[in-house]
Amino acid sequence: MSVEPESGRVRVRLDLAYDGRDFSGWARQRGRRTVQEELEDALRVVTRAERPWELTVAGRTDAGVHARGQVAHVDLPAEVWDEQRERLLRRLAGRLPHDVRVWRVSEAPAHFDARFSALWRRYAYRVSDHPGGVDPLRRGHVLWHNWPLDVAAMNEASARLLGEHDFAAYCRRREGATTIRRLLTLDWTRGADGVIEGTVRADAFCHNMVRALVGALLFVGDGHRPPEWPARVLAGGVRDSAVHVVRPHGLTLEEVAYPEDGLLADRNREARTLRTLGS
Structure with a gap:
């Protein structure tokens, strides 16, 4: 089963793009510039949070790899989402470096997981x-x-x-x-x-x-x-x-492609199952 947001939190989907040439890949690494760190830090600043919000991504791209259609999700407190939903996209554009852009911010449907829901x-x-x-x-x-x-x-x-x-x-x-x-x-x-x-x-x-x-x-x-x-x-x-x-x-x-909303839970279960040939 997909891990749902904690009570009082809203799962938010982000559609984004980046030029990977100056990044050491998506995932945070100590002492290296990564897409995850830039985006999490930007979210922290614009929502005035004490610590970065953790992102889950559809594809953990390697160093130097680009993305035009990357998808990630983040679980925000409901009050933060209510305050930010109409302004978050523009605020991120003003905070992020020019080699990372978020094109769409939306409330995700039930059971959505950027990684495990992907078809x-x-x-x-x-x-x-x-x-x-x-x-x-x-x-x-x-x-x-x-x-x-x-x-x-x-x-x-x-x-x-x-x-x-x-x-x-x-x-x-x-x-x-x-x-x-x-x-x-x-x-x-x-x-x-x-x-x-x-x-x-x-x-x-x-x-x-x-x-x-x-x-x-x-x-x-x-x-x-x-x-x-x-x-x-x-x-x-x-x-x-x-x-x-x-x-x-x-x-x-x-x-990255996802199923219809009603099929997300089934897709999560399938993707989390360690597969064998013919399974």
């Missing part, structure tokens, strides 16, 4: 294979790959990875955590500007999963490996030394 997260990874490099105005959001890339070969390889699998070969393992994930979308398109965009959508991601998958698929795109190679690595269940975790700046969390 899926969608990321985009952007890469350019232009021989001259990346547009200087986009250098903080697009990776340069110094080999021509075959998008059709990358899509052929990507299709073999879809579905529910143990992605241990593409994840950094964490004690007590499963590496079983359901990969819903993985495809690549080349835009009119020549930038190649990979869309990656899954019910959840384990640490480094997207960037490791992208690293393997770039090796297919530039001809160093055949299209069946990433699936062979997946089936092997262990990290191949040829799978490189690509740099974070090309990655952006674009969207």
Whole structure:
């Protein structure tokens, strides 16, 4: 079951975006600048609280990763929410640094949990294979790959990875955590500007999963490996030394999806269950 707000508190949903280049990721870390710390401190100041309010987030992005569609929630005392609800968005805009923006603040429905209620997260990874490099105005959001890339070969390889699998070969393992994930979308398109965009959508991601998958698929795109190679690595269940975790700046969390309000409690129970293949 989702942990509901304590009596007298209101769960508030925040939809936000940030440029990750100057952050050491989402989660608070001693002595490092993080998105969570900036946002919690801004909330503390504008609500005149003695201590920061703790945020729960949909996706704990790594250092250097951007977000356009991040979602978080915070439990505020009812009297604070009543006082702030009409002014909180503008007050946060005046307090937050320019590389973090909150676009929407709303009272969350019953059983909403930014992390456990999510049905899926969608990321985009952007890469350019232009021989001259990346547009200087986009250098903080697009990776340069110094080999021509075959998008059709990358899509052929990507299709073999879809579905529910143990992605241990593409994840950094964490004690007590499963590496079983359901990969819903993985495809690549080349835009009119020549930038190649990979869309990656899954019910959840384990640490480094997207960037490791992208690293393997770039090796297919530039001809160093055949299209069946990433699936062979997946089936092997262990990290191949040829799978490189690509740099974070090309990655952006674009969207988080949630079920209808009446299905939130069921989704929370499902997401909290440690899964096995076929569960």
